[in-house]
Each structure stands twice: as C-alpha cells, then as structure tokens.
Amino acid sequence: xxxxxxxxxxxxxxxxxxxxxxxxVLIFFALVFIYPFVIQLTNSFKTEPDAAGNxxxxxxxxxxxxxxxxxxxxxxxxxxxxxxxxxxxxxxGRVFLxxxxxxxxxxxxxxxxxxxxxxxxxxMAVPGVVLFIPxxxxxxxxxxxxTYAALILPLLVDAAGVFIMKQFFESIPLSLEEAARIDGxxxxxxxxxxxLPMARPALxxxxxxxxxxxxxxxxxxxxxxxxxxxxTLPRGLANLVSGSLGxxxxxxxxxxxxxxxTIPVAIxxxxxxxxFIRGATEGAEKG
Amino acid sequence: MSTxxxxxxxxxxRSAGGGRPAxxxxxxxxxxxxxxxRGNEAMAGWLFVLPIVVILGLxxxxxILMAFWVSLTDWRGQGSPFKSGVPFVGGDxxxxxxxxxxxARRDFMTSLRNNFYYVLIVVPVQTALALGxxxxxxxxxxxAKGFFRTAFYFPSVTSSVAISVVFLFMFANxxxxxxxxxxxxxxxxxWFSDSRGLIHxxxxxxxxxxxxxxxxxxxxxxxxxWEWLSGPSVAMCAIMFLVIWTTSGTFMLMFLAxxxxxxxxxxxxxxxxxxxxxxxxxxxxxxxLKPTMFLVLTLGLIGTWQVFDQIYVMSQGxxxxxxxxxxxxxxxxxFKDLDYGEGAAISFILFVIIIVLTLAQRWIMRDxxxxxxxxxxxx
Numbered sequence: 001x002x003x004x005x006x007x008x009x010x011x012x013x014x015x016x017x018x019x020x021x022x023x024x025v026l027i028f029f030a031l032v033f034i035y036p037f038v039i040q041l042t043n044s045f046k047t048e049p050d051a052a053g054n055x056x057x058x059x060x061x062x063x064x065x066x067x068x069x070x071x072x073x074x075x076x077x078x079x080x081x082x083x084x085x086x087x088x089x090x091x092x093g094r095v096f097l098x099x100x101x102x103x104x105x106x107x108x109x110x111x112x113x114x115x116x117x118x119x120x121x122x123x124m125a126v127p128g129v130v131l132f133i134p135x136x137x138x139x140x141x142x143x144x145x146x147t148y149a150a151l152i153l154p155l156l157v158d159a160a161g162v163f164i165m166k167q168f169f170e171s172i173p174l175s176l177e178e179a180a181r182i183d184g185x186x187x188x189x190x191x192x193x194x195x196l197p198m199a200r201p202a203l204x205x206x207x208x209x210x211x212x213x214x215x216x217x218x219x220x221x222x223x224x225x226x227x228x229x230x231x232t233l234p235r236g237l238a239n240l241v242s243g244s245l246g247x248x249x250x251x252x253x254x255x256x257x258x259x260x261x262t263i264p265v266a267i268x269x270x271x272x273x274x275x276f277i278r279g280a281t282e283g284a285e286k287g
Numbered sequence: 288m289s290t291x292x293x294x295x296x297x298x299x300x301r302s303a304g305g306g307r308p309a310x311x312x313x314x315x316x317x318x319x320x321x322x323x324x325r326g327n328e329a330m331a332g333w334l335f336v337l338p339i340v341v342i343l344g345l346x347x348x349x350x351i352l353m354a355f356w357v358s359l360t361d362w363r364g365q366g367s368p369f370k371s372g373v374p375f376v377g378g379d380x381x382x383x384x385x386x387x388x389x390x391a392r393r394d395f396m397t398s399l400r401n402n403f404y405y406v407l408i409v410v411p412v413q414t415a416l417a418l419g420x421x422x423x424x425x426x427x428x429x430x431a432k433g434f435f436r437t438a439f440y441f442p443s444v445t446s447s448v449a450i451s452v453v454f455l456f457m458f459a460n461x462x463x464x465x466x467x468x469x470x471x472x473x474x475x476x477x478w479f480s481d482s483r484g485l486i487h488x489x490x491x492x493x494x495x496x497x498x499x500x501x502x503x504x505x506x507x508x509x510x511x512x513w514e515w516l517s518g519p520s521v522a523m524c525a526i527m528f529l530v531i532w533t534t535s536g537t538f539m540l541m542f543l544a545x546x547x548x549x550x551x552x553x554x555x556x557x558x559x560x561x562x563x564x565x566x567x568x569x570x571x572x573x574x575x576l577k578p579t580m581f582l583v584l585t586l587g588l589i590g591t592w593q594v595f596d597q598i599y600v601m602s603q604g605x606x607x608x609x610x611x612x613x614x615x616x617x618x619x620x621x622f623k624d625l626d627y628g629e630g631a632a633i634s635f636i637l638f639v640i641i642i643v644l645t646l647a648q649r650w651i652m653r654d655x656x657x658x659x660x661x662x663x664x665x666x
Contacts, residue, residue, distance in 0.1 A: 019428060022423055022426060022429070025423060026423050026424070026429075026435050029420060029439065030434075030435055030438040030439070032532070033438050033439050033441070033442060033532065033536070034438050034441075036442075036450070036453050036454070036457060036532075037441075037453075039453065039456070039457060039463055040449075040453045043456065051456075052461065053461075055456065055457070055459070055461070055462050055463040055466060056463045056466045056467070097338045097339055097342075098339070100335040100336075100338070100339075101335055101336045101338070101339040103335060104331070104332045104333075104335035104336045105336065108328050108329075108331055108332035108335065109328055109329065109332065110328065110329040110330075110331075110332030110333055111329065112333075113332065113336075116336050116340060119340075119343070120339070120343075123343055123347055123348075125642070125645060126347065126351075126638075127589065127592075127593050127637075127638065127641045128593065129593040129595050129614040129617075129634070129637065130614075130617075130634040130635070130637055130638040130641075131347070131350065131351075131634075132617065132618055132621070132622075132634065133354050133357070133617065133621050133627060133630050133631045133634055134347075134350030134351050134353060134354035134631075134634075135346065135350055136621075136622075137350055137353045137354055137357060137368065137627075138345065138346060138349060138350040138353060140367075141353070141367060141369070153342065153346065154342070154346035154347075156338075156342055157338065157339045157342045157343060159339075159343065162339055186327075186331075187327060187328060187331035188331065191335075212444055215446070216445070216446040216447065216448075218446075218447060218448050218596050218599075219595055219596065219599075222599075222618075223622070233446075234446055234447075234448040234449070237446075237448050237449060237452060238448050238599060238600050241451075241452050241455065241600055242599070242600060242603060251456050251459075254452050254456070255452065255453065255456060257449075257452070258446075258448075258449035258450070258452040258453055259449075261446050261448070261449040262445050262446060262449050262450075265444055265445055265446065266441070266445070269441060269444050273437065276440075276444060277436075277440070277540060
C-alpha cells in the first residue's frame with residue numbers, strides 16, 4: 001500500500017520541503033559553529049565601548065587596532081616566541097622519536113618488544129589531568145622546574161604518536177626493506193633512506209597533530225613554569241584573562257590575543273584538512 | 288626496479304586515502320635474517336625505542352610513583368618530598384575526603400556533584416548533536432558537504448584557552464548570548480556569577496524556593512540532600528555549552544565515517560519496502576552505528592571527567608564552588624593551598640574513576656567488533 005502512494009511524482013514536493021528544512025537546519029548550526037569566530041575576529045578590532053555595547057555586530061565601528069597595539073607593548077611577542085620554540089622543538093622531536101620507536105616496534109625483533117609496546121598502550125590510557133602534580137614533582141626533583149627543559153622534555157614523545165607510526169609501518173610492504181638489508185645497508189640507513197620516504201602521509205599526520213597539540217597545550221605549562229618570561233601563548237592568554245575575572249574590560253585586547261593564538265592552527269587546518277580528518281576518523285573507519 | 292617503485296607508490300596512495308588493513312597477526316610474518324644481522328637488529332631495536340622508554344619512564348611512570356608517595360605525606364612544597372623530615376600520614380589524605388567531616392570533604396563532594404551533573408548533560412547532548420549533524424551532512428543530495436563538515440569540525444582543533452576567552456566574552460552580562468536572548472524577550476542571567484542550580488530553579492517555578500526541612504538536614508557525605516539535588520549551576524551551563532560546541536564536531540566525524548560505510552543499497556531496499564524515514568533510521572541505520580555509538584559515549588565519558596582548561600580560564604571553580612571539578616580541585620589544593628598530599632590524593636581518586644569507566648567500557652564491548660580508536664581523548 002504505502003509503496004503505491006509514494007510514487008516519484010507525489011514525492012517531489014515533499015522531498016523539496018525536506019531539502020529546504022535540511023539546509024535551514026544545517027545553515028543554522030553552521031552559524032552557531034562559525035559565528036563565535038566572527039565575533040572573535042571583529043570584536044578584536046573594535047574600541048572597548050563598541051565591543052561592550054554591540055558585541056554581536058560583525059562590523060567594528062570605528063575600526064581600532066588599539067587592542068593589538070597594547071598587546072604587543074606587553075609580553076605578547078615573548079609568548080609567541082616561546083610558543084614557537086616549544087612547538088617546533090617538540091614537533092621535530094616527536095616526529096623523529098615516535099617514528100623510530102614505531103618502526104622498531106613494527107619491524108625489528110628484539111627481546112622485550114612486546115613489553116615495550118604494552119607499556120606504550122598502557123601509557124595512552126593514563127588521563128592527562130591526573131598528571132599535574134606528578135609532573136611538577138619530577139621537574140622539581142630534577143631541578144629543571146621553571147626552565148625551557150621543563151616546557152619541552154616531558155612533551156618530547158607521545159605514546160599515541162608511537163602507536164600511529166607502528167600501525168603505519170606494519171601496513172607497508174617489506175620487500176624494499178629486505179632488498180636494502182640484503183644489499184648490506186644498516187638498520188638505521190634502511191630506516192632513513194627506504195622506510196621514511198614511504199611513510200610521508202603518516203609523518204605529515206603526526207607533524208600536524210603534534211603541532212596542533214603542542215601549540216594549544218595549556219595545563220602542562222601551568223605546572224612546568226611560573227616565570228612570566230617562560231609563558232607560552234595559551235599560558236599568557238589564560239593569565240591575561242583570569243587576572244581580571246568577571247570584569248568586562250579589555251575585551252578587544254583579549255579577543256585579539258585569542259585570535260592570534262587561533263590563526264596558526266586555522267591556517268594549518270585549512271591547508272591540511274584531510275590529514276586532520278583522517279587523524280580523527282582513523283578509528284571510526286573499518287580498521 | 289620500476290615495478291617495485293610503482294607498487295610502493297600505489298601503496299602510498301592507498302594509505303593516504305585512509306583505510307588500511309591492520310590484521311592483528313600481520314606482524315607475525317617477519318623476515319628471517321641470519322644470526323649476525325638479527326643480533327644487530329636486537330641492538331638497533333633497543334636503540335630505537337630507548338628515547339621513548341627513557342622519556343616516558345622519567346616523565347610519566349616515575350612521577351606517578353612519586354605522586355603516590357606524596358599522597359601519603361603532608362608535604363607542603365618545602366624542599367624535597369623525599370627527605371626524612373617530611374611527615375608521613377598514611378591514608379589520612381584519602382580518608383579526609385570520605386569519612387572526616389570538614390572543608391576537604393565538602394569541597395571534594397561538591398566537585399564530584401558538579402562533575403556528575405556536567406557528565407550527565409554533556410555526554411548525551413554532544414552525542415545526539417554529533418549524530419544529528421552527521422545524518423544531515425551525510426545526505427546524498429546535499430551540496431557543499433565539505434563546507435559544513437569543516438564548519439562543524441573546526442572548533443575541535445582550536446586552542447581551548449583561546450576559545451574559552453571568546454565564550455567568556457559571549458556570555459558576559461551584556462554579551463552576545465544575552466543579546467540574542469533579548470530578541471525573544473528573555474532577560475538573560477549574569478552567567479558567571481549565577482550559582483543557582485538548574486533543578487533548584489525548576490523547583491522554584493513550582494513555588495519551592497527554599498529547601499524543604501526533610502532535605503535540608505542530613506544527607507550523605509557532608510552535603511545535604513538539597514545540595515546534592517541542586518543540578519548544574521547557571522555558570523556551569525555556560526561551560527557545558529562551550530564544551531558541547533567544541534567536541535561535537537569530532538564525534539560527528541566519527542559518526543560520518545561510520546555512516547559512509549553503510550551500503551546505500553540497504554537504505555534503498557528498506558525504502559522500497561515502504562519503511563518510513565524514521566523506521567529506516569531506527570531499524571537500519573542505528574543498529575549499524577552501535578559500535579561507533581559505544582566509542583563516542585565512552586570517549587565522552589572519559590573526556591568529561593577531565594574538564595580543566597575551560598574551568599581554569601572561565602570560572603576558577605566559582606561562583607560558590609559550583610564549577611569546581613575534581614581536576615580543578617586537585618590543582619587548586621596542590622598549587623594554591625600548597626597541600627600537595629591532599630591534591631595528589633584527589634588526582635588518584637579521579638584516576639580510579641576514569642580507569643573504572645574505561646574498564647567498564649572494555650567489558651561491555653568485550654565481544655564486539657570494536658572500531659580502532661585514536662587514543663587522543665584517553666590522554
């Protein structure tokens with residue numbers, strides 16, 4: 001019965017209505033998800049009274065860069081420098097060390113390999129928020145609390161990265177490595193000249209995830225340093241905000257700082273979007 | 288030679304596309320080299336994993352042990368906690384939180400209550416929203432699919448601190464949110480200074496403005512029943528909006544990937560059989576999404592018990608401790624009140640809560656064909 005009544009002719013108008021409703025809902029949510037960034041962008045160019053009075057307006061009236069000027073008069077340049085330094089060192093370290101370990105766990109035979117891999121998996125299950133005090137204790141004990149080493153060393157490898165690289169190396173064919181080894185190349189040489197070039201997509205994914213993760217990292221900096229000269233961008237920004245909690249002052253400046261913290265990740269996201277999406281959905285797709 | 292390189296290039300392309308086979312047993316077929324090379328391999332193997340073993344050992348495993356020791360002491364941040372002068376208090380830091388009436392227990396129980404309501408609302412809402420968006424974006428007829436996917440996912444990759452600043456501005460008393468509410472004639476609350484609980488507010492609509500005597504005196508673990516039943520505060524609701532807004536995109540991608548593996552023919556067949564849209568969703572699509580649903584729910588459950596950055600930036604546990612969570616409380620107790628033992632004890636209890644939830648999920652999922660997960664949210 002039902003099949004007879006839903007002939008294509010009758011369905012056409014109903015289909016149109018659902019399509020329109022579908023688009024309306026999608027556009028509504030797209031606005032909800034995007035408009036906060038519009039607010040962030042436009043309000044950072046407003047004057048303080050304008051931002052307080054017309055927070056929703058997408059047009060600054062008048063356009064003012066006073067917030068940014070004050071930002072760069074302060075420590076903002078320093079924060080950016082620290083963030084860049086930490087992010088670059090950590091990303092390079094992670095890409096190199098994670099892929100070395102991932103390769104060893106995927107391909108090389110050595111006693112204890114199973115135990116190391118089990119430990120890596122166990123480490124991934126440790127929730128980050130319970131590590132605040134432990135990290136502080138160890139940095140304090142080693143006497144490197146409040147140094148660049150404290151900002152960088154604990155982040156230098158990540159278990160998830162090792163896991164991703166191991167999975168990847170297991171998926172590439174053995175034949176080329178075998179050929180290189182039979183020709184007498186050392187393990188490291190085989191790794192560097194034969195394996196790594198084939199691992200480009202996985203390396204890009206790892207680079208992007210590390211960059212994004214480290215650039216955005218906040219709680220680690222909170223327990224690793226307290227010297228304002230060592231603040232990274234998220235730490236400086238958090239300090240800026242929690243200093244004057246609840247008061248509506250200086251919002252163009254704060255939003256400008258937030259904007260500049262968002263831009264690098266936004267650019268990388270725009271360029272390498274498919275790697276981000278692959279990173280996030282790797283799990284959900286059929287493994 | 289050329290054939291070999293083409294094969295490698297093919298392989299490269301395929302893995303760039305996403306899916307790749309990962310047989311559990313595939314690691315077992317290994318080349319059998321001679322003894323000499325194998326010996327060389329063993330040494331290289333250890334050299335290759337040495338950096339990660341050392342760093343994870345020194346900055347993860349060792350610190351956890353150190354923190355466990357500190358949780359048994361009354362160390363106040365003076366000198367090293369591993370010298371003989373530090374007072375050893377045994378399990379006192381733990382029992383303070385559960386059995387001894389006092390500020391420590393009140394704060395801890397308040398933080399558990401707050402986080403419980405937070406989980407109770409955030410997990411279902413973000414899951415439903417993610418699924419809804421994925422279904423909309425997955426529509427075969429939809430144009431600009433990529434644009435919508437990007438729009439919904441982008442908040443997930445940005446800095447939690449930066450985005451908290453933006454939401455703080457939006458939820459200001461005369462901010463964007465209250466501006467939108469005023470279009471509908473609603474007088475928005477003063478979000479971050481409003482400590483009234485949602486359930487209390489709803490009861491207030493029915494004339495129950497203050498605690499009935501039965502609920503006000505007595506209650507388990509140092510809080511009265513009336514306090515336990517407050518619901519999330521208005522301030523906490525603002526933080527929940529932010530978190531749902533940031534995380535839904537990631538979970539939408541997971542649902543989307545699962546939806547794209549549902550064969551179109553299945554949907555068409557049920558359509559021909561006369562199933563309505565709702566029936567097709569309920570009896571065809573939803574059962575196929577079950578593994579992803581479980582994954583999203585557990586990742587949500589684990590993640591929501593770890594909320595910290597947003598609390599730190601937006602509210603610092605205020606107003607009236609209604610946005611205090613165990614993670615923030617442990618930070619505050621250690622680094623502001625300098626009671627490192629108590630702070631460490633709180634983190635270990637939080638650790639246990641999260642591990643129990645993870646194991647419960649493993650147990651529920653034990654026989655299912657579990658999708659391989661990215662472990663980003665477990666950290």
